[in-house]
Amino acid sequence: MTSQDKNEQHRAEMKKQQAAHRKKMAGKEQQKRGLLMVNTGSGKGKTTAAFGTILRALGWSRKVGVVQFIKGKWKTGERLFFKRFEDMVDFRVMGEGFTWDTQDRERDIAAARAAWEVGLDMMRSGDYDLVVLDELNIVLRNDYLPVEEVIKGLLSRHKDCSVFVTGRDAPQELIGVADLVTEMTNVKHPFDAGFQPVRGIDF
Amino acid sequence: MTSQDKNEQHRAEMKKQQAAHRKKMAGKEQQKRGLLMVNTGSGKGKTTAAFGTILRALGWSRKVGVVQFIKGKWKTGERLFFKRFEDMVDFRVMGEGFTWDTQDRERDIAAARAAWEVGLDMMRSGDYDLVVLDELNIVLRNDYLPVEEVIKGLLSRHKDCSVFVTGRDAPQELIGVADLVTEMTNVKHPFDAGFQPVRGIDF
Incomplete structure (x- = not known):
């Protein structure tokens, strides 16, 4: 696929996503409280x-x-x-x-x-x-x-x-x-790896 | 169990937790980077x-x-x-x-x-x-x-x-x-319930 084809394909896909997004948002209500x-x-x-x-x-x-x-x-x-x-x-x-x-x-x-x-x-x-x-x-x-x-x-x-x-x-x-x-789920945590909390990040 | 017993039990349990926490923290290193x-x-x-x-x-x-x-x-x-x-x-x-x-x-x-x-x-x-x-x-x-x-x-x-x-x-x-x-995992989300993003919260 040429670079231009790739761009065209991308544009078509994004147009579809944009339309889907707009449709989804149009149906949404504003929060009243x-x-x-x-x-x-x-x-x-x-x-x-x-x-x-x-x-x-x-x-x-x-x-x-x-x-x-x-x-x-x-x-x-x-x-x-x-x-x-x-x-x-x-x-x-x-x-x-x-x-x-x-x-x-x-x-x-x-x-x-x-x-x-x-x-x-x-x-x-x-x-x-x-x-x-x-x-x-x-x-x-x-x-x-x-x-x-x-x-x-x-x-x-x-x-x-x-x-x-x-x-x-x-x-x-x-x-x-x-x-x-x-x-919030821990996938990986420095405390588990044996490190102390860090000032400016953890507190 | 009387209220005093409950307090005593709580104190003993917390002492144990505190000791475990201190032991855990004492073994930890400071982040070097x-x-x-x-x-x-x-x-x-x-x-x-x-x-x-x-x-x-x-x-x-x-x-x-x-x-x-x-x-x-x-x-x-x-x-x-x-x-x-x-x-x-x-x-x-x-x-x-x-x-x-x-x-x-x-x-x-x-x-x-x-x-x-x-x-x-x-x-x-x-x-x-x-x-x-x-x-x-x-x-x-x-x-x-x-x-x-x-x-x-x-x-x-x-x-x-x-x-x-x-x-x-x-x-x-x-x-x-x-x-x-x-x-971060969604358990419940207002967008799914049909609501728009809220200024001051979502953006």
Whole structure:
């Protein structure tokens, strides 16, 4: 096949793809309300993709809230970053650290409850276009909050508020009511190859 | 079991987990060079998680480069965002749009080659802590650039430069040489439910 034939074939194929794409898009509706999104799975990128969504939202001057349910008060790249955007991102680190460090179930439950109340207020207020409830799935997995109560709260959010819930082991009940669910799977991970987390990438 | 018993049991279990975690971490090495990371799969969050990593890197005042291989010049949240950080993020939109819109294989190849040269210079310069080669996997899938040449280029990067390659259908050769590979899988997606992409979330 000559180079010109190849180009012609390519053009014909692309015209077909374009028509198919346009047809598909023409039938689609606009979202009338904020989305409920979940990033789960044991792979990397659950919280990170929620932060990437924040970056997009900030580009469009949206108001964003973040509640971190598990992570402790140590220094992370995200915290340093959000400090510069205090007027646009309401970033609340509510977790006391990993559960194996606190070793106190009742304190963990109290911290989870306090974090949830903050997130609930954000979602219902109408002041936020996007609220990230980071590692809420872990809170649910550990039975620190009843899943029915949390789902009821998520569904009671302001209609224009999109919510991102992250963390492995998202409960089936949450998947059932979510609009978007993505599973992150490890194909290959440097932790498994014996390496430590890297500043500026992993935290 | 009384509440006190439950707490005691929890504490004992957490002590065990903490010890296991510490032992695991103590055996780990520090990364001596920048990582080669790949986000692939047909699910959402591949580019978005790379952007979330940028947000972390910016928090630590790292220098970041982004080359978009496919996306065209339309307005996206990420572009609007990166405009504010022009001193820290070198954001280059090199793509001419989706291949079905350009319908010109030779123009696509030329655009891919030009984008690759920009990315290669960034990776080798030593000026960037993190370089995102967005949708490079699509370029490889379409045979717009030879995979051997691209891998050679990725491996020739400055030793402190971490690289993120995104896009579905990452070639096996790339997965073979990468340090971190995550696959994003759709569990549930609003596009499938008949909805359009949402500004501030999908772009």
